[in-house]
Amino acid sequence: MNEQEQLIVDTTKRILTDLCTKGVVDEAERGIWPKDLWHSLEETGLTRAGLDEEFGGSGGAQCDALRIIREAAGFAAPIPLAETFIAASMLASAGVTAPSGPLAVCSAEATFTQGEAGVQIQGKVENINFAEFCGHLLLVNEHEICLIPTAGLEFGTHRSLAGGHRGQVSLDTVVSGAQCLKLESAAETLFHLGAISRVNMMAGAMSSILNISVQFSLERQQFGRSISQFQAIQQQLAVLAGEVAACQRAADSVLVAPSLMDIAVAKARVGEAVTKVADISHQVHGAMGYTLEHGLNLLTRRLWDWRDEYGNETYWQIAIGQRICAAGADQLWPTITDAA
Secondary structure: OOHHHHHHHHHHHHHHHHHOOHHHHHHHHOOOOOHHHHHHHHHOOHHHOOEOHHHOOOEOOHHHHHHHHHHHHHOOOOOOHHHHHHHHHHHHHOOOOOOOOOEEEEEOEEEEEEEOOEEEEEEEEEEEEOHHHOOEEEEEOOOEEEEEEOOOOOOEEEEOOOOOEEEEEEEEEEEOOOEEEEOOOHHHHHHHHHHHHHHHHHHHHHHHHHHHHHHHHHHOEEOOEEHHHOHHHHHHHHHHHHHHHHHHHHHHOOOOOOOHHHHHHHHHHHHHHHHHHHHHHHHHHHHHHHOOOOOHHHHHHHHHHHHHOOOOHHHHHHHHHHHHHHHOHHHHHHHHHHHO
C-alpha cells in the first residue's frame, strides 16, 4: 500500500474501533440502525471511496473501496458498505449519480417498463441485504438496472445466518421516481462485483478471527500456564495463520482489474478456508466461543453467510474446471501461471 492507501485504512480502523463495538453489532441484529457509524464513515467520504467525483464519489480507485470493505468486515460492521459500493458503481457505469445514503442492491427476476408515471415493475425480489435501512434499492436483471425508492414498499423479512435482516418483495405496480437504465451484462457485473466484495469481507473477518484467537490463547490459563504454550494449540494456530495468509493473498489478487479466473480462484480459495478457520478458532476458544456474549460468533456466522453469496466454492471450482477444459490441454500450464 502507498501512503494514501494506508491513510484510508487507518482512518477506517479508527472510526470502526470507536463506533463499531460488539454492542452496536448486537443492536443492529435486533433491527437498530447504527446511524452514528454510517454518518461518520459517510462524512469522511469512505462510503463512496473508489467512485469518480463526477458521480458523487470521493475519488480514488476500486481497491480503496475494497480495502475499506475488508476492514469493516473485520469489525462485523452491520452496514451496507459493499452493497452501496456495488450499486453506486453500476449506476456510474450507466452514467448516473447514485443518491446519497446507504443503497441496497439485488438480482431481480423482474421486468422493467418505463412509462410516463414511472417504471412498471413486475416480478419477485428476494434476499435483499439491509433492505429496511436503505432509502433506495437497485434491482438488476440481465441487461438492465432499475433504481427505486424503498419508501412505501412493504418488505417481508427473515433473519440471515449472520443475524442481519433480509427483505423480499413481490412487485406488480408502477413505481414513481424510479429510474430504469440499460447496462450491458448487468447481472454478470453484479455477480462479479459481489464475489470480489465477499472475498475481501471474508479475508477481513478471518484476520480478526486470527488476532482474537491468538490473544485468547495468550490470556487463557490452564494447568498454571497460558494455553498458547501447549503444542496442540500452537499447531492449530499455525494452521489457522496459514489459511488466513492464503486468503489475504487471494483478496489482494482481486483488488485491481481482476480477470474472471482471478475472481474464481479467489472466491473458491477463501470459501474453502471458511470451515477450517471457523472450526479452529472455536476449538481454541472452547465453549466460550460459541456463546452470543463472545464476539467470535459475530465473525464466524458472517463467514458462513458470505461464503454462499455470489457463488460458493463449489460453484467457482466448477467454473475454473470448465474454463480450463474449454481452453484445452496446451493452455493448462499458462492458465495456472497467469493466475498466479
